[in-house]
Amino acid sequence: MDPKQILQKDLNQLAPVYLVYGDNYLIKEFSEQFISTFVNQEMKDFGCDLITETSEDFIYKIINSTQVMPFMSDKRIVVVHTTNLFSKKMDRSESLIELLDDFPKTTRLLFVSFKKPDKRLKLYKKVASIGEALEFKELKYKRLDDWIKNKVRAEGLTISFQAIKLLESTFNNDLQRLDTELEKIITFVGPTSKKEINKQDVAKVISKDQLLKENAIFDFVDAIGKKKNSQALNLLNQIMIDGGSSKQILGMIARQIRLMLQTKSLYRKNLTVKQIARKLNQHPYPIEKCLKQSKNFSMDSLEEGLEELHQTDINLVSKSNPELEMELLVLKLSQLGQ
Amino acid sequence: MRVKLQQKEFYQGIQTVRKAVSSKTTLPILSGILLKTEGDKLKLVGTDLEIGIECFVNTQVIQEGAIVLPAQHFTNIIRELPNEEIILSAETSNNTAQIKCGNSQFNIHGSPADEFPLLPEVESGTKLTIEQQRLKKIIEQIKFATSKDENKPFLSGGLLLLEDETVKLIATDTYRLAYKENTITDKQGELTKAIIPNTTLQELTKLLDNQEEKTKIVLTDNQILFKFSGISVVSRLIEGQFPNYKQVIPDTSETEIVVNTQQLLQATKRAALLAKEDSDIIKVNFNEDGLIITSNAPEIGQAYEEIPISLVGQETEIAFNAKYLLDALKVISDEEVTIKLSGPLAPGVIKTKSEQEYIYVIMPVRSA
Numbered sequence: 001m002d003p004k005q006i007l008q009k010d011l012n013q014l015a016p017v018y019l020v021y022g023d024n025y026l027i028k029e030f031s032e033q034f035i036s037t038f039v040n041q042e043m044k045d046f047g048c049d050l051i052t053e054t055s056e057d058f059i060y061k062i063i064n065s066t067q068v069m070p071f072m073s074d075k076r077i078v079v080v081h082t083t084n085l086f087s088k089k090m091d092r093s094e095s096l097i098e099l100l101d102d103f104p105k106t107t108r109l110l111f112v113s114f115k116k117p118d119k120r121l122k123l124y125k126k127v128a129s130i131g132e133a134l135e136f137k138e139l140k141y142k143r144l145d146d147w148i149k150n151k152v153r154a155e156g157l158t159i160s161f162q163a164i165k166l167l168e169s170t171f172n173n174d175l176q177r178l179d180t181e182l183e184k185i186i187t188f189v190g191p192t193s194k195k196e197i198n199k200q201d202v203a204k205v206i207s208k209d210q211l212l213k214e215n216a217i218f219d220f221v222d223a224i225g226k227k228k229n230s231q232a233l234n235l236l237n238q239i240m241i242d243g244g245s246s247k248q249i250l251g252m253i254a255r256q257i258r259l260m261l262q263t264k265s266l267y268r269k270n271l272t273v274k275q276i277a278r279k280l281n282q283h284p285y286p287i288e289k290c291l292k293q294s295k296n297f298s299m300d301s302l303e304e305g306l307e308e309l310h311q312t313d314i315n316l317v318s319k320s321n322p323e324l325e326m327e328l329l330v331l332k333l334s335q336l337g338q
Numbered sequence: 339m340r341v342k343l344q345q346k347e348f349y350q351g352i353q354t355v356r357k358a359v360s361s362k363t364t365l366p367i368l369s370g371i372l373l374k375t376e377g378d379k380l381k382l383v384g385t386d387l388e389i390g391i392e393c394f395v396n397t398q399v400i401q402e403g404a405i406v407l408p409a410q411h412f413t414n415i416i417r418e419l420p421n422e423e424i425i426l427s428a429e430t431s432n433n434t435a436q437i438k439c440g441n442s443q444f445n446i447h448g449s450p451a452d453e454f455p456l457l458p459e460v461e462s463g464t465k466l467t468i469e470q471q472r473l474k475k476i477i478e479q480i481k482f483a484t485s486k487d488e489n490k491p492f493l494s495g496g497l498l499l500l501e502d503e504t505v506k507l508i509a510t511d512t513y514r515l516a517y518k519e520n521t522i523t524d525k526q527g528e529l530t531k532a533i534i535p536n537t538t539l540q541e542l543t544k545l546l547d548n549q550e551e552k553t554k555i556v557l558t559d560n561q562i563l564f565k566f567s568g569i570s571v572v573s574r575l576i577e578g579q580f581p582n583y584k585q586v587i588p589d590t591s592e593t594e595i596v597v598n599t600q601q602l603l604q605a606t607k608r609a610a611l612l613a614k615e616d617s618d619i620i621k622v623n624f625n626e627d628g629l630i631i632t633s634n635a636p637e638i639g640q641a642y643e644e645i646p647i648s649l650v651g652q653e654t655e656i657a658f659n660a661k662y663l664l665d666a667l668k669v670i671s672d673e674e675v676t677i678k679l680s681g682p683l684a685p686g687v688i689k690t691k692s693e694q695e696y697i698y699v700i701m702p703v704r705s706a
Contacts, residue, residue, distance in 0.1 A: 045581040046512045050489045063616050064659065067703040068513055069683050071586070095616045104704045 003030055003134055007037050011075055014038070015131040016103045019086065019124070021113040022136035025175030030136065031079055031112045038108065039077050046071040052081045059092040063099050066107045076107045086117035086124050093123050100126045139173050148178065152197060155186050162199040170206060181206050217244065221256040225293030229334045236326055246322035253329070254309050260294040261302045263287055267294075301336035308332050339373075339403025339428040341380055343395055345421045345439065351382045351395040352413050354569055357541045359409040360386030367406060371413075372454045373426070374404035383457060384409065389538050390457040391545075392570040403428055404451035405435055415444050457572050463558035464500060464527025470553050470566055472520060474546040476507050477539050479518045479669045479696055484536040485511035492578030495533040500525055500557070508583050514662045515586050517697040529557050533580055538562075538573035545569060587699055588685060591678035593651040595624055596691075599675050602629070603667040605643035609633045610660035612641040620663070621705045623655045624679065633660070656682045657705030666698040 006018070018034075020027045039048040049065045051058065062080055070076035084090060100123075103109075109131075117124045117133070127133060139147050145164050152159045171177045188205045189197055216239050223232035239249060259280070266276045273291065277284040297305070312329040316322055352371065360368050363386060372383040379394040405428035416424070419439045428435040428448065437444040477496070485493035490512075499506040505522045508515065542564060546553065553566040564571045609620045613633040623630040624647070631643040656679055666688055667675070678687040682705065688698040 043581075043585070045490065045493065046586060049487075049512070052489065054488070060616055064513070064618075067617060067619065067659075069702045069704065071685070071701065092616070106704065 003136070006132075006134075007033055011038050011073075011108075014075070014108045016105075016107070017100065017109040017111070017127055017131035019111040019113060019117065019127045019131070019133040020136060021086070021115070021117055021133070023138045023173075023175060024114055025179065026136040026139075027112050027114070031081070031110060034110055035077065035079060038075070040073045043072045047073045048077040048079070050079045050081070053083055053085065058082075059090070059096055062109075063095060066099065066104055066109055068107075070106050074106070077110070078107055079110045079112065081112045081114070083114045085111065086113045086121060086127075087115040088118070089121065093121075097123055097126050100130060103130065139175065144168060144173050147175070148182065151179070151182050152186070155191050156194065157186060157189065157191070157197060158195075159197040160199060163197050163202045166199050166202050167206070216242075217249070217252055220249070221252055222289070222293070224253060224330065224333055225256060225260065225290070225296065227296050227334045229331065232330050232334070233327060236330060240323060240326070246316055246326050249326060250309065250313060250316065250329075253333075254306070256290070257302055257305045257309065257333075259286070259290045260297065261299070261306070263290045264294040264297075264299060264302065267291055296338060297336055298338055301338070305333055305336050339375060339405060339426075339430070340401040341375060341397040341399050341426050343380060343397040343424055343426070345416065345419050345424050347395050348380075348424060349413075349416045351380075351393050352409075352416055354393045354545060355382045355384035355391045356409055356413055357544065358384040358386055358389045358391040358571075367449055367453050368455075369409055370406040370449060370454070371409045372404065372406050372451060373428075374451060375399045375402045383454070385455060385457060387455065388535065388574050389541065390570075390572040391541070392457060392572075394568050401427075403430060405430065405433065406449040406451055406454050407435055407446060408448065411446060415446070457570075458561055460556050460558055460561050460563035460572055463556045463561075464525065464529040465557075466500065466505070466522050466525040466555050467552040468505065468520070468522060468555065469550050470546045471548045471550065473553050473564075474543055474548065476505070476518045476520055477543050477546075480507050480509040480516040481536065481539040481543065482665045482669070483509040483511055483514055483516040483698075484539070487511065492533060492576055492580055495535045495576045496539055497580040497583070498532045498534055498557075498562075500530045508580075510581070510583065510586070512581075513659070513701050514666070515583060515697075515699040516666065517583065517587065517699075519695055527557070529559070532557055532562055533576040533578065534562060535573060535576055538571065542571060545571065586685065587697055588678070588680060588687060591651070591680050591687065593624055593649065593654045593679040595629065595647045595649045595677050596674050597629060597645060597647045597677065599667060599670050599672060601645045602675070603664065605631050605645055606660055606663050606667065609641045609643050610664065612639055613660050617703075618660045619657050619703055619705070620660045621655060621657045623653075624649060624677075625653050654679055654681055655705070656686055656702045658686065658700055659703055662700050666700070670696065 020030055035048055047070060051061050051065060065078050068076060085093065111127065148164050148167060149159060167178060167181065171181065185197055185202055185205045189195055189201055216235055220232060220235040220239060223235060262280055263276055266279060273284050273288050277287040280287065308329060312325050315325045319325060355371055359371060363369055368386055374381045378397065378399055380397040381392065381394055383390065383392045415437060419442060422440050425438040426435060433448045433450055435446055435448050480496055484495060487493065493511060497508040502525065503521055503523065504519055506517065506519050508517045547567060551567060553564055556563040560575050562573050562575060606620065609631040610618060610633065612635045613620055614635050620631055620633045626649055629645045629647045633641045670690055672690040672692065674691055676689045676691065682702060685699045685701050690696040
């Protein structure tokens with residue numbers, strides 16, 4: 001069912017329990033709307049409980065709260081924000097199932113799960129059978145465009161297509177982030193200016209940390225591909241300072257070398273860049289770059305490189321200095337033959 | 339700084355201010371106690387910036403001065419010393435203190451006194467006085483009902499209302515509400531409302547004495563000061579809108595009973611032993627012949643308790659969370675309490691006989 005339809009229901013038509021999951025921003029927004037729609041605002045503090053999974057007696061709190069009679073309203077609303085309740089078996093979840101088996105008629109319960117539920121869990125099945133489980137899918141393509149447009153329109157402004165694309169390419173579909181950035185942009189152009197927000201406005205205002213951080217890791221693997229030692233070491237240092245984990249960086253290098261190896265061997269079979277890209281399920285641009293870089297290495301040395309990676313992986317878990325291990329790896333890779 | 343003082347008195351003072359010293363803090367200086375000579379006394383101060391406690395210990399001041407010493411080690415040292423005269427000297431040039439007592443001597447490192455935050459001056463504001471034991475009782479009767487819910491910070495304290503001749507203190511976690519009213523005679527000032535943090539209420543009940551001596555209270559926009567027996571407690575207030583508690587206290591009822599407080603307390607305690615796990619629900623029947631409490635833990639067994647009562651109005655039954663009922667009964671000293679009900683769905687009200695003084699509203703739960 002469309003979540004909007006739930007919000008249009010009468011309090012007495014609501015199912016006893018709902019579970020929402022999916023995009024964190026959208027489910028949080030839904031939980032707020034659910035409360036503002038169904039809770040008597042005057043008696044909000046007494047008629048509604050928001051329980052978050054922070055303390056150990058979290059399940060006890062849910063049971064306790066749902067059993068209390070509503071105050072100055074037909075129904076008591078209980079909203080539960082949870083991370084683990086639906087994704088792994090928890091100690092007292094049996095008690096919750098018992099509660100759902102004999103659920104108070106005077107309470108309506110909304111679970112907001114920040115992790116994708118495991119549909120095999122008994123608790124999930126129970127909730128789905130007596131109530132409804134709704135997924136808020138991450139917004140993509142046109143729906144994401146529309147979301148941004150609507151946010152801007154709600155402030156009385158419009159936004160150009162290029163501006164939307166720049167926002168999307170920078171922040172993907174992280175709605176929380178987009179929301180903050182849009183607020184900044186709208187404040188920047190002036191909420192009353194009635195103007196169309198263009199690409200330049202966006203570029204001037206948005207936070208570039210994420211962009212820089214993401215680029216650093218690509219520049220780093222490129223530097224390895226180009227055998228540019230000192231640049232690679234500098235970038236490695238920067239990424240580690242910014243909190244990049246050695247495992248993650250190792251994964252990126254492995255991906256790059258594997259891609260070079262695959263590209264090179266397919267290229268030898270006379271496939272074009274486009275064909276290689278399709279075969280490897282990649283965008284042609286990185287494949288073209290890989291192909292250029294792979295000329296710096298022979299097939300044998302790339303295989304050797306993978307073995308070096310394997311050894312570093314072992315060292316990372318068995319030795320105590322990840323920075324040193326990563327630096328050694330970069331140096332070893334740069335010595336691989338052409 | 340150099341002072342002479344008695345171990346027992348010194349330790350008592352440290353214990354008093356120690357309650358405000360924060361255990362987890364980002365500011366290292368706050369894990370210490372400030373010691374400062376003032377006249378012929380030694381001032382001790384502890385604070386975590388939310389609450390600050392200050393007290394004075396009688397001393398013989400040989401040389402004036404001040405230092406901050408780490409609360410934990412310092413307290414442990416003074417506690418273990420014999421009840422004799424202690425000579426405490428501090429060297430400001432390298433921030434170290436020397437504690438001498440009998441044949442023992444300790445040198446500990448401290449911090450400069452000027453880094454210690456000053457407690458806010460709370461002077462101008464609404465003022466009133468109230469006997470220590472009365473204030474202690476008022477707080478004790480409501481503090482347990484404050485909320486632990488981080489999502490509702492404004493409920494994590496007690497609402498203090500100052501009217502011309504009455505002081506009211508109210509606390510609720512939305513499952514129950516405790517209301518206490520008392521008389522005051524000398525209120526001066528305009529401010530009438532404040533939410534006092536739960537931690538401050540807790541510390542006050544520990545520090546307040548059962549005596550007639552008065553506590554001076556000064557209330558400002560964002561701070562409240564309590565002064566009694568040489569101790570000052572300054573606390574920040576909680577911002578936010580406390581819910582309209584008047585709407586929660588029902589003014590009519592269909593059933594009214596009078597019951598012996600101790601009998602009800604004991605019976606509830608016993609019945610709670612067999613309340614269903616995770617819910618603590620007990621069922622209470624109010625009949626002409628008596629009050630019957632039953633509980634049922636399906637896998638363990640059932641409990642049945644009967645108490646004589648006098649009932650006016652309709653017979654009824656209602657279910658409560660036993661814990662909430664016990665919390666209130668434990669702090670009522672009256673021999674009898676009045677319980678007012680309006681059916682199984684409406685909140686129950688417990689009142690002490692001395693009408694109006696203490697009201698406890700408890701939300702019913704579903705009686706499964």
